[in-house]
Amino acid sequence: MKAARDLGERALRAIFEPAMAWLTRRRVHPNVISTLGFVITCSSGYFFHQHHVSTAGFLVLLGGVFDLFDGTVARRTGLASSFGAFYDSTLDRLSEIVVYLGLLSLYNDYRLELGDVGMIYWIVLALAGSLMISYTRARAEALGIACYxxxxxxxxxxxxxxxxxxxxxxxxxxxxxxxxxxxxxxGLAILTNLTAFQRIWWVYRNTRPDGEPPGKSD
Known part of the structure; x- marks a missing residue:
């Protein structure tokens, strides 16, 4: 899975390289790019709410592209900062919450026709799992453990x-x-929570018996 993820990311970077090069030449601040990605992704939540599902899906993907841009432009322009990394990560979490809220609104409107009230709970579980994935990584890194x-x-x-x-x-x-x-x-509801537990187990296995973290690893 990691190899496929890396291959896909390299392919996307190759496709969008002209755009990243343009942003780098113009020295567009990476926080501006992060903010634009945040606004685009949040707008998908509105379109889910309005039942324009395909438009929402397109905006989710477009907002995701900006995740490729901000970090790359930050490194190339020398504008990378600790606050920038914190800001980008925080906006990612907030925008993900908005997407799931949009999905909640969508399925809440259709729950009677679909006869599927349970989808509301699945969406909440998916949101909880997604946030736990981010939390476990952040908490592990606070202990000095890289957790990917x-x-x-x-x-x-x-x-x-x-x-x-x-x-x-x-x-x-x-x-x-x-x-x-x-x-x-x-599937997201199940796999995000499994991923969170996988990270908990990984941190447990990579913590020294005396309770001290082993330090960062590549």
Missing amino acids: VGLMQRPERVILIGFAALIFGETTMFGHQGLVLRVVII
Whole structure:
């Protein structure tokens, strides 16, 4: 999975290299890029709420592209900073919350027609798991442990929600097309929480018996 993720990221970087080069030449501040990505991703929550599911999916993916831009531009321009990293990570969490709130609104409107009240709980579980993935990494790094393990990291979550909504979401919430998005949400609810537990176990195994962290690893 890591090899596939790295390959996909390299491919995306190659595709968007002209845009990143343009931003670098103009010395656009990475915090501006992070903010634009945040606004775009948050707007997807509004379109989920308005039942424009494919538009929301497109915006989720577009906002995810900005995650490639800000860090690269920060390094190339020499504008990387501790606050910038904190700011970007915080906006990522906030925008993810907004996306799930949009999905909650969408399925809340359809719950009676679908006869599927349980989707509300699956969305909440997916949100909780996503936040726990980020929390476990942040807490591990506070202990001096680099923690990047796990199946369902942010790029995977963005791609799954974005493509499921973009390709299968617009025509109807019913039938096989609506089923795809529901399956993705249920899968996220399960796999994000498994990833959080995987990180807990990984930190446990990489903590010294005396309770002191072993330090950062590559």
